[in-house]
Amino acid sequence: MSHSALDGGPAAAGSTPAFDPEPGRPKASTALPVRKRRRSFLPYGLIAPAAILELLIHIGPMLLGIWIAFISLTQLNLTNWLNAPFVGLQNFINGLNPESTIGQAFFSTVGRTLFYTIMVVGFSWVLGMAGAVFLSSNFKGRALLRTFFLVPYALPAYVGTIAWAFMFNQRDGAVNQILVDTFRLVGDERPFWLLGQNSFGAMIVVNVWQLWPFAFLMLMAALQNVPHDVYEAAAIDGASLWQQFRTITLPMVRPANGVLLMVMSLWTFNQFNIPFVLFGASSPKEATLISPLIYQNSFGSWNFGLGGAMSVLLLIALFIASVFYIRMVLPKGADND
């Protein structure tokens, strides 16, 4: 009898948690798992459709994309890609060799895309901030102006780009007329804006036009949390408008800035639509960004392996960036298990 009691000892101990935080309340610790088990299928049932879709449209394709980087895939074996030869790191060696033209194009494109991102995000932030600051005071027509500023963001991206393409396109288009005829900023020679070096600047203008309302929207929302009397108090103390901006406005938008700048940077870095509509399937070499370059390699010169290798490098870069992004965003979310 005493033996069986001893045998029962360890078994009973094994069924309860080793470090029971509340040993005095056995009822709660036994009741809880039962309730949990009864409920536990519901969340999985709810996320199942989304999880299956995520696997099919994101995870699966991403893994396949990594595989493509290691095979030789051209238009010849495209329909029979399962049997495409494995070439190891050859695509990466081709794509990353700084001696080769492909490698040079890759590195200069990455650098150009980074510079492009800084320019577009920088200008968009400044314009958005200006709009948010000057629209934060109450006046007649404020709501209307606010909605109007959002129009470029709400338009389909290709419509905004087509509008700019028309303005830039012709030698006698609206842009040249403003710059040459009205303000005489550029000499009498009417430049072609969508060719050569100029095309890079033109693309920045179009992107800023479409992106700045987003910065405006976010900064406006952030500024709405600043109580108005803070500014009034500062004004009474004799702070200039610039001082008020530096000591009140800027610190107030700092929390919103992190996510805002991150998101705008990722969108801009991945930009495809604007160059595609502005220049067609292949951009001028001075204005090629990374997404269009991968597109050109894959669907222009039919070198899918090379496109795949560049995609993998982009994936790694974006993965690192999104880790930072998630760190910034998640603490605010409902996720804290």
Next chain:
Amino acid sequence: MVLTVLSLWVAVPLYVVVSTSLKPLKDVSGLFKWIPREITLSPYLDIWTTVPLSKYFQNSLIITVAATACSVTVAVLAAYAVARLQFKGKRAFSLTVLSTQMFPGILFLLPLYLIFTQIRNMTGLQLQGSYLGLIITYMTFTLPFAIWMLSGYFASIPKELEEASMIDGTGRMGALFRVILPVAKPGIIAVAVYSFISAWGEVLFASVLTNEATKTLSLGLKAYASESDVFWNQLMAASVVVSLPVLIGFILVQKHLVAGLSAGAVK
């Protein structure tokens, strides 16, 4: 002063589009004229016959509505689970959703193209150039966005509402459908409109995965430019027509959109 400059900066391209869309073709080429010499509505009538615009409209509408409806339906369930329930793997699920919405379409385009090719080889099901194929690819960006935005909306609804309903005996699902969905309706509509807008403006997938029969507006507008002529006035008229539905939708829901976007659920 600053506001004037910003207004002009926004307004000039919009003015160029609208004014050009009202000019006869002979006034469109050559030096750009700020004040039209002649105003005509004929570009708005001609756009439907120069290219099959109504066909493109129909294609865009079918693909965009289907992708949005599927995404929002699936996302409502998942977002509720993420916002309200505790379960194993929740963090992994949230991280996946959050990170994939940051990735560009170019990363998914080629693999999906190959998967579609394989499906065709094996089953004969043609996904390249089909509505279904485009709807699936459009969900690569509408779904993660919808899940993330909606979980933000659901999390902002007071828990007491459902608790009261569950005490009345509705159960979790009853609470979701009878209490949460009606309360979250403005948010759900805003998310749907935003998904619609982003799918309506999609170019990349459409450029590879459509054919003549399923071409969407984003590519169809190119047809106004042939080798010899560019019908700029018609192109601008078509741009106006194509933009109006999304612009109206955006303006109607912008209040809720702003609330959702600035709540941290940024996309």
